[in-house]
Amino acid sequence: MENIIKSFEQINNNAEVLHLNIITGIIINVFIIIALFKAADLLDKRLKERIAVSSPDSPVLQFLPVLNKVIKGLVLFFIIASFLQSSGYSITSLIAGFGITGLAIGFAAQQTIADFFGTFIIIADKMYKPGDFVKIGDVEGTVECINLFSTKVRTLDDFLVTVPNNNISGTNIVNLSRAHKRRINEVFGVTYDTSDEKLQRAIEIIHEVCDKNDSLHKKPVVFVETLAASSINIKLLAYVKTNSYNRFAEIRSDVILEIVKRFRAENISFAFPSQSIYIEKK
Numbered sequence: 001m002e003n004i005i006k007s008f009e010q011i012n013n014n015a016e017v018l019h020l021n022i023i024t025g026i027i028i029n030v031f032i033i034i035a036l037f038k039a040a041d042l043l044d045k046r047l048k049e050r051i052a053v054s055s056p057d058s059p060v061l062q063f064l065p066v067l068n069k070v071i072k073g074l075v076l077f078f079i080i081a082s083f084l085q086s087s088g089y090s091i092t093s094l095i096a097g098f099g100i101t102g103l104a105i106g107f108a109a110q111q112t113i114a115d116f117f118g119t120f121i122i123i124a125d126k127m128y129k130p131g132d133f134v135k136i137g138d139v140e141g142t143v144e145c146i147n148l149f150s151t152k153v154r155t156l157d158d159f160l161v162t163v164p165n166n167n168i169s170g171t172n173i174v175n176l177s178r179a180h181k182r183r184i185n186e187v188f189g190v191t192y193d194t195s196d197e198k199l200q201r202a203i204e205i206i207h208e209v210c211d212k213n214d215s216l217h218k219k220p221v222v223f224v225e226t227l228a229a230s231s232i233n234i235k236l237l238a239y240v241k242t243n244s245y246n247r248f249a250e251i252r253s254d255v256i257l258e259i260v261k262r263f264r265a266e267n268i269s270f271a272f273p274s275q276s277i278y279i280e281k282k
Helices: 002-054 060-086 091-108 110-124 165-170 196-212 245-265
Strands: 133-136 139-146 150-155 160-164 173-175 182-190 221-227 232-240
Touching: 002 060, 110 165, 133 150, 139 160, 150 165, 160 165, 182 196, 182 245, 196 221, 196 232, 196 245, 232 245
Parallel strands: none
Antiparallel strands: 133 139, 133 173, 139 150, 150 160, 182 232, 221 232
């Protein structure tokens, strides 16, 4: 009976030691993972600083955040694998099991793999970078970050839209931040009872407003575009010296407000949709 009790005590002692070893191993591995992650972040920061000095436009700068995440993933995998191996689990058997189910996983992960390679296409082709204002299909906004599998875009309505990077290959991408200038394309409709002199004066006013605005390129194009159903339409084509959408919107607003002010000061009436009805007397 005493031998049985001693055996149970020995088993309990071994279990407690094993349990303590597992907890100790987990704590040690967590500290190792944190230290290696910090080392990866430090390496990423140093590389960014050096590349930014020597080649600010290098596509490697966009690739570094992706590479940092890949390194962290590998570190996490090998630390966990080493811990399991030291705890008595056969990593070889686990890898063999992965091989058996690899085909099924491969079919299930086709989209993920395509998104992953799409990330490298975006970076290698310099399509856009964080901070750029882009239009990807029907999504328009500022790129916040490029992840391993997706691009996050902050729209003008402040929504955060996630675009899978695989979709990039089959979508037209417009990088508005790469534009050297933006175009104002506005139509000002005046009434049909506007005299010839005032019509010509309206064109002159638009020219004057644009010429006095230093944010616009010189020589805007102003012309009578068409005779619409209820207005004579005068069109303005001018280019703003900015690639920022917000700044462009401000300048366009200033130009339009000044033209409206000048038109009203000289009694040039804006047209609005209307119909004239004629009644024939018999």
